[in-house]
Amino acid sequence: MAVCILLLLYIKHELSYDSFNKNADHIYRLCQPQHPFQAPQTAKLLADNIPEIKDYARILVRGKTIVQYKDKRYLEKENAFALADASLFRIFSFKFKQGDPEKALQPPFTVVISENLARKYFGNENPIAQVIKLDNELNVTITGVMEDMPQNSHFRYELIASLSDADKIFGSESMNNWGWQNFLVYFLMQDRFSQPAFEKKCSELIAKHKNSGPDSPAVKYSIQNLRDIHLYSSHLEGDIQPQNSITYVLIFSAIGFLILLIACFNYVNLLTANATTRAKEIAIRKVAGASRQDLARQFIGESFVVLFIALILALVFVAICLPVFNTLSGKILSFKTLMQIGTILEILAMLIITGFLAGSYPAFFLAKYQPAKTLKAGATTGRSKYNFRKILVGAQFTIVIVLICSALFMFNQIHFLQNKKLGFDRGYTLLAEVDHPADDVEKYNALKQALLKESVVKSVSMASRVPSDSLNNLGTLLPAGQTKPILLPFVHVHYDYFETLGITAAQGRLFSSKFKTDADEAIIINEAAVKKLELKGNPIGQSVACSWPKSNRKVIGVVDDFHFESLYEKIQPTVFVIDYRQCYQLMIKVNPSNAQNTINKLAAICKNFYPDGVFEFHFLDTKLESLYQKDKITFQLMGYFTILAIFIACMGLFGLGLIMMKSRTKEIGVRKVLGASIMQILILFAKDFTRWVLIANIIAWPVAFYAMNKWLQNFAYRIDMTIWPFLLSGLSALVIALLTVGYQGVKAALANPIESLRYE
Amino acid sequence: MIQTKNLKKIYTTEEVETSALNQINLSVKEGEFVAVMGPSGCGKSTLLNILGLLDNPSEGEYHFVGHEVSKYSERQRAHLRKANIGFVFQSFNLIDELTVFENIELPLLYLKVGSGERKKKVLEVMERMQLIPRKNHFPQQLSGGQQQRVAVARALVARPKLILADEPTGNLDSANGDEVMNLLSQLHSEGTTIVMVTHSPAYSEFAQRVVHLFDGHIVTENFNQKFHV
Ligand SMILES: Nc1ncnc2c1ncn2[C@@H]1O[C@H](COP(=O)(O)OP(=O)(O)OP(=O)(O)O)[C@@H](O)[C@H]1O
Numbered sequence: 010m011a012v013c014i015l016l017l018l019y020i021k022h023e024l025s026y027d028s029f030n031k032n033a034d035h036i037y038r039l040c041q042p043q044h045p046f047q048a049p050q051t052a053k054l055l056a057d058n059i060p061e062i063k064d065y066a067r068i069l070v071r072g073k074t075i076v077q078y079k080d081k082r083y084l085e086k087e088n089a090f091a092l093a094d095a096s097l098f099r100i101f102s103f104k105f106k107q108g109d110p111e112k113a114l115q116p117p118f119t120v121v122i123s124e125n126l127a128r129k130y131f132g133n134e135n136p137i138a139q140v141i142k143l144d145n146e147l148n149v150t151i152t153g154v155m156e157d158m159p160q161n162s163h164f165r166y167e168l169i170a171s172l173s174d175a176d177k178i179f180g181s182e183s184m185n186n187w188g189w190q191n192f193l194v195y196f197l198m199q200d201r202f203s204q205p206a207f208e209k210k211c212s213e214l215i216a217k218h219k220n221s222g223p224d225s226p227a228v229k230y231s232i233q234n235l236r237d238i239h240l241y242s243s244h245l246e247g248d249i250q251p252q253n254s255i256t257y258v259l260i261f262s263a264i265g266f267l268i269l270l271i272a273c274f275n276y277v278n279l280l281t282a283n284a285t286t287r288a289k290e291i292a293i294r295k296v297a298g299a300s301r302q303d304l305a306r307q308f309i310g311e312s313f314v315v316l317f318i319a320l321i322l323a324l325v326f327v328a329i330c331l332p333v334f335n336t337l338s339g340k341i342l343s344f345k346t347l348m349q350i351g352t353i354l355e356i357l358a359m360l361i362i363t364g365f366l367a368g369s370y371p372a373f374f375l376a377k378y379q380p381a382k383t384l385k386a387g388a389t390t391g392r393s394k395y396n397f398r399k400i401l402v403g404a405q406f407t408i409v410i411v412l413i414c415s416a417l418f419m420f421n422q423i424h425f426l427q428n429k430k431l432g433f434d435r436g437y438t439l440l441a442e443v444d445h446p447a448d449d450v451e452k453y454n455a456l457k458q459a460l461l462k463e464s465v466v467k468s469v470s471m472a473s474r475v476p477s478d479s480l481n482n483l484g485t486l487l488p489a490g491q492t493k494p495i496l497l498p499f500v501h502v503h504y505d506y507f508e509t510l511g512i513t514a515a516q517g518r519l520f521s522s523k524f525k526t527d528a529d530e531a532i533i534i535n536e537a538a539v540k541k542l543e544l545k546g547n548p549i550g551q552s553v554a555c556s557w558p559k560s561n562r563k564v565i566g567v568v569d570d571f572h573f574e575s576l577y578e579k580i581q582p583t584v585f586v587i588d589y590r591q592c593y594q595l596m597i598k599v600n601p602s603n604a605q606n607t608i609n610k611l612a613a614i615c616k617n618f619y620p621d622g623v624f625e626f627h628f629l630d631t632k633l634e635s636l637y638q639k640d641k642i643t644f645q646l647m648g649y650f651t652i653l654a655i656f657i658a659c660m661g662l663f664g665l666g667l668i669m670m671k672s673r674t675k676e677i678g679v680r681k682v683l684g685a686s687i688m689q690i691l692i693l694f695a696k697d698f699t700r701w702v703l704i705a706n707i708i709a710w711p712v713a714f715y716a717m718n719k720w721l722q723n724f725a726y727r728i729d730m731t732i733w734p735f736l737l738s739g740l741s742a743l744v745i746a747l748l749t750v751g752y753q754g755v756k757a758a759l760a761n762p763i764e765s766l767r768y769e
Numbered sequence: 770m771i772q773t774k775n776l777k778k779i780y781t782t783e784e785v786e787t788s789a790l791n792q793i794n795l796s797v798k799e800g801e802f803v804a805v806m807g808p809s810g811c812g813k814s815t816l817l818n819i820l821g822l823l824d825n826p827s828e829g830e831y832h833f834v835g836h837e838v839s840k841y842s843e844r845q846r847a848h849l850r851k852a853n854i855g856f857v858f859q860s861f862n863l864i865d866e867l868t869v870f871e872n873i874e875l876p877l878l879y880l881k882v883g884s885g886e887r888k889k890k891v892l893e894v895m896e897r898m899q900l901i902p903r904k905n906h907f908p909q910q911l912s913g914g915q916q917q918r919v920a921v922a923r924a925l926v927a928r929p930k931l932i933l934a935d936e937p938t939g940n941l942d943s944a945n946g947d948e949v950m951n952l953l954s955q956l957h958s959e960g961t962t963i964v965m966v967t968h969s970p971a972y973s974e975f976a977q978r979v980v981h982l983f984d985g986h987i988v989t990e991n992f993n994q995k996f997h998v
Pocket residue numbers: 780781782787788789808809810811812813814815816
């Protein structure tokens with residue numbers, strides 16, 4: 010029950026994403042097939058030409074940001090800072106503490122900050138009209154303070170600067186560059202419009218205006234309703250916040266439901282098991298004139314009382330466990346949500362449904378007893394006596410087996426993810442971001458030399474992307490002799506990139522500062538890119554025309570494919586070129602040593618060279634692991650629920666075992682009198698339960714197979730579906746079942762048969 | 770076949786020690802039919818349980834087909850029991866979940882008789898007890914008399930040397946009771962040894978010898994005139 014309430018809260022939270030916006034039904038996000046980012050001019054173009062669009066807002070996504078107020082500096086994490094159109098606060102309903110949402114971002118060089126940041130930067134001072142400096146270059150004036158964005162918003166910015174004078178900030182050339190796809194576009198739509206027609210119009214308009222070559226394939230644009238963004242964006246890459254997937258919500262709903270079901274089964278089981286004792290009561294009531302309805306009402310009423318008590322216990326339990334659950338799931342669910350009318354109604358609905366489910370079977374089962382039969386001992390005939398109860402226990406075990414099996418698969422897969430050879434050396438690599446002017450390569454070289462003097466440092470490099478980042482910097486290559494440029498992800502690096510990652514050249518050589526031409530004339534590609542580019546013969550030395558930077562280059566080396574992105578993704582054909590201007594991630598390979606000391610020392614050295622920088626070193630390893638955080642959490646929760654389900658099912662089984670043994674003591678006695686040994690009697694019972702667990706297995710396996718197959722589809726690299734988890738889960742369920750009833754079985758088998766036959 | 774010497778059985782519960790049997794010296798020859806009578810609580814069932822190797826005596830000796838069994842372990846007793854003794858109880862003690870056929874088959878199962886032979890033997894007894902039409906019924910679907918016939922069939926099927934019957938007619942009306950008694954005396958005339966507990970003087974007439982128990986003692990042993998004529 011408690012678990013169900015927790016899950017209900019979780020599911021509600023997940024489903025409630027963005028619905029606090031008054032316009033939520035009419036807000037749509039524009040998406041390309043692979044990602045939700047658009048060029049700067051897209052939104053205006055569409056809004057000007059398509060009447061269905063009532064309003065639009067763009068958000069320009071930025072990375073980590075250094076915020077400076079007076080002489081204090083703060084590094085704000087990724088997804089905290091963005092630039093946006095003033096219309097953002099018209100379309101979305103974020104509440105303001107100070108300032109006017111409509112006007113706050115209209116003047117250029119203005120910024121709205123969250124309450125949280127206002128407190129952090131200014132304490133008790135009034136933040137309005139204060140000037141802060143962003144990323145050491147942009148001075149902006151605070152014109153508004155908004156309440157912290159709600160937990161269930163799919164973006165949660167703390168710092169939103171005006172896009173009003175974007176031309177001045179980024180240059181009008183950039184703002185008209187179709188290639189600069191970094192804007193999220195939200196439309197406020199008319200009440201009624203046809204989505205497919207609208208999407209078609211968008212795609213056509215953009216294709217017409219984007220003066221790309223006639224060969225480039227037309228991109229199909231689509232729109233997503235605001236409410237769907239959080240749960241239905243798993244196909245989009247590099248989304249602003251890790252969005253959840255509807256799959257997980259479904260999984261948890263299913264688990265919640267299953268656990269409730271198991272518990273109901275137990276209740277029904279215990280009730281009907283009590284039937285023999287209650288049968289007399291019922292018979293007497295009936296003889297006294299109670300109708301079937303009266304009795305049914307009584308039973309349903311009783312089950313409600315039980316449930317109500319359970320609910321109260323559950324609420325207490327939830328209150329206690331919520332913090333644990335929050336830390337586990339990384340969500341902030343609050344007991345307050347629980348106290349909302351809607352939630353209370355839902356819980357009541359749940360209560361009523363379970364009450365009926367759990368109460369009705371026994372009610373009708375018992376109420377239909379014929380008094381005449383009941384008063385005669387031994388009401389039922391033949392073998393069917395326990396079948397219904399066994400079916401319930403079988404069903405519970407089916408659920409348990411599915412859960413165990415799934416948990417095993419998840420464990421294997423996560424283990425696999427963590428231990429898969431990624432193709433590079435992930436250990437002892439420190440990363441930090443450097444915000445450097447575009448042309449100070451000399452300064453960087455000096456820093457590199459200084460760092461290399463430290464005995465702990467093995468190698469130093471810079472790059473635009475490091476493994477675990479997504480490869481979303483696309484450029485084109487045109488191999489000599491071919492006509493169509495090929496779109497590929499680019500990684501801009503500096504010297505020693507591969508050395509730092511422990512990657513060697515499979516063919517040719519790596520970049521080297523000894524070759525003066527490497528910076529401008531060389532590229533390195535991976536095996537997948539060799540295939541994608543359809544390079545014939547030896548790839549080394551072949552010329553390609555490169556778009557970013559625009560240059561003609563020669564392939565000097567090929568590296569083996571390695572897992573740059575997470576294992577959710579297939580290895581992409583990737584291009585590596587030297588371009589210092591694009592590199593902002595500093596990579597330092599160190600020797601094993603005291604991590605904190607090393608980090609402090611390195612940060613101090615960096616600070617000498619870049620006094621304006623904020624150096625927060627972190628390990629590549631940690632970053633790689635965080636890729637699978639969501640799966641790990643899911644697995645953990647799944648684990649807890651599995652244990653819980655096993656526990657509940659065992660209680661049910663224990664109860665059933667007790668009842669069965671009790672009612673079979675006579676049978677055991679008879680069999681012993683006739684010469685059965687203790688072993689034979691134990692085997693008899695084991696066989697009985699084993700049969701049911703086996704049937705449970707047969708039902709559970711396909712279900713688990715289907716579910717896990719689906720889940721594993723998420724990963725481009727996954728474990729094989731072996732038979733072992735199935736066998737293991739079945740076996741463990743069997744062992745659990747036998748242990749649960751075993752004690753009672755042994756007790757019953759050892760009892761003196763005379764005792765059991767005496768009282769008849 | 771059965772010979773007891775100073776047999777004693779004491780039940781110790783938390784507070785009281787009940788001496789259920791005291792100084793029982795009884796011998797039953799092969800082929801004999803003995804009835805045990807006495808008031809309720811005098812130790813009849815206790816005696817039968819010991820004779821049937823379901824329980825050990827507290828003191829004394831018990832010779833069963835030449836073995837001194839009073840100190841036998843549960844396992845040894847079970848071994849001897851299943852080959853030699855058949856039981857009929859007052860309350861039938863059939864297994865509700867098994868059909869008539871399966872109930873009768875049970876002793877053979879525990880004697881590890883092959884399935885073909887099992888079937889043959891079961892059908893034989895069923896034929897004899899006129900139970901063939903009830904073959905696939907469950908005990909709850911039969912009348913009391915029919916159930917007791919099944920119980921007798923089950924006691925017979927392994928062809929035991931000794932049949933112990935504890936008030937086999939106790940739960941039956943007189944017609945059914947007569948029928949069971951006729952069955953038993955028929956078995957007796959075929960050479961089976963029978964020890965039966967009964968409250969009915971009329972049914973004790975079927976036995977060659979009547980043993981009267983009182984408060985754990987044998988008070989009298991009467992030889993039935995009928996058999997001596
Ligand atoms: N397991 C036991 N524990 C304690 N006392 C017992 C036990 N079994 C029997 N007794 C006692 O031993 C005495 C003899 O019992 P027994 O069952 O042999 O009587 P009975 O002659 O068969 O009576 P009835 O005619 O009512 O069946 C009784 O006083 C009874 O209370």
